[in-house]
Amino acid sequence: MSIERSYEAGRNLSHGHAGQPFRQTLAEKRAQIEERGNLDHATIAEQLDILNQLAEFPFGRFLLQNQGWNGFWTDFVMEHPAHGRKSGTAPDGRVLTDLELRLLDTFPMVLATQERSRHFAAAIQDHIVDGNILASVPCGLMRDLLGRDFSAVSDIRLVGIDIDEESLSKARRLAAGYNLPASVTFHKGDAWELGYRGTFDLIASNGLNTYEPDDERVTELYRGFFSALKPGGILVTSFLTPPPEASPASEWNINAIDPEALRLQRIVFADIVGVSFQCYRNSSTTRRQLREAGFLAADVVWDRARIYPAVIAGKPA
Template identity: 45%
Template sequence: MPTNNQRLISHEALQQDHEALLNAARARLRLAGDMPGATVAQQLELLDRLAEFELGRFLLANRGLNAEWTHRMVTYAPDDGTAAAMTALERRVVEQLPAVLATRERFGVFRQQLQGVLKPGMRLASVPSGWMGELLLLDYAAAPDVSLVGVDLDQTALDGALALAEQQGLAERLTLLRQDAWSTEWSTKVDVLASNGLNIYEPDDERVTALYRSFHEALRPGGTLVTSFLTPPPTLSPESPWKMAELDPAALALQFLLFVRIIEVKWSAFRTHAQTRAQLEQAGFVDIRFIDDRASMFPTVVARKPD
């Protein structure tokens, strides 16, 4: 099990009493009172609807996503047959909320960028690994001799990555390490390192810069980092890059009500492009370039370790 210094910051590892969580949330919402656009009664009704489906219950209990739910969210397709069994609110969450759409778009950008740098003989890593979809779902036809490394503190994430690797016929190329992202020991450096979903849970800027330094250490000279970050909304920063014309106001309002008011999600460590560039430069990276999603909510950033 992770120690106190090696904790899962995105979700809880233990089961929690669902009814107790709901009662605590109800009490908190009643105490907070009405908000613009939603009375307490409406908030409580939405809480009950959220508790009707598995994803909603997981978010209420964990205030974040684990590897499985992240993979399911980024690989979801409305025509894959799963939507028919969803509640109306669940479909709105996975198909309309701007943060979810940006996350799915970010996953596509990652795969595009990683496919573009892929060469025979490379060693690629994912930290934290999650289920490693950004690497395991690539086309390796032109690079059959690559090796893959997944690092995660959550054993269930590593188990999921192994299962997906077996499904994709890549298990023999895969090495999995249950280690902390900040202190991973790299006996063999990697050519490419992909990282998503850790810095958005870490509010300490120095810790995030230290994380980027650990990635820099993991890479061979000339190696490539592909990572991402959440940008602040306009309500929190005048430097927000959000393209409001690309966002559905009703979906954005529902997202605020669900994620901020009711769930109080933990992925709230927002940073601007300038902050992220400065952190990566402090960690030693060069040739930093940004690839925004449509609304500039969840940009991808590609950087290089100097030769």
């Protein structure tokens, strides 16, 4: 399988148009844009031009086909600041397109995702302790755990759980490239049906709640994590806050956001792609859900724009 085909082979929670030829998806998107007409913030011509640009690179094609991104592309986005932002190239050496660079380097949602990743890394690193068992659910490529500094430990266990076999396969290959003083295992499973009881010292979980519109389902997810943690264990998770147009109580720091980048993000993600990861919750809702699941008071770690914060919650000892 070619690198480009491997990019686009993964399954996404949203599914989108993954079962049809890309040419058909592209034609449908063009027809939707033409039928909808000019928007207040974008003409038909600009939308069609952006659609054509999205079709020029693998990540853009995956977004159009799946209406979201999977574990591979989440890893691609989060690793970009350390690699692609410096070199201007993708991991396979391909030169990144102009729109691709704007997406990865300026879109507020993407920048918040990258910042959220750094907050996860810091929280997880504090629990790289001999004897601990750490889990990532859903693990994607599991770089959230694999990429930490293990130089001070000699006995630690890492567990990756994901319902997507493609992500698990890629995670296994990534793990094999690390020289870790750790036992690393992977399991295919549904995050809502973990079946673990008092097993983990830390669970890292990112992304699921952004696809789930039902608040009670999200609380049930947190209850499962609570049950799977040992007494005194830690959940590191995150949530998307609503933008100003979606809620008068939006927590966004609009002064930290480039308005042109936000406009272009809206055209790409909302108008053209129609992303499905738009299940927003504010910090008070998230804290309430975690309390209802049994967790102690949650510590919210904000990104600069207050779009995609990390949250750290503890299980009573």
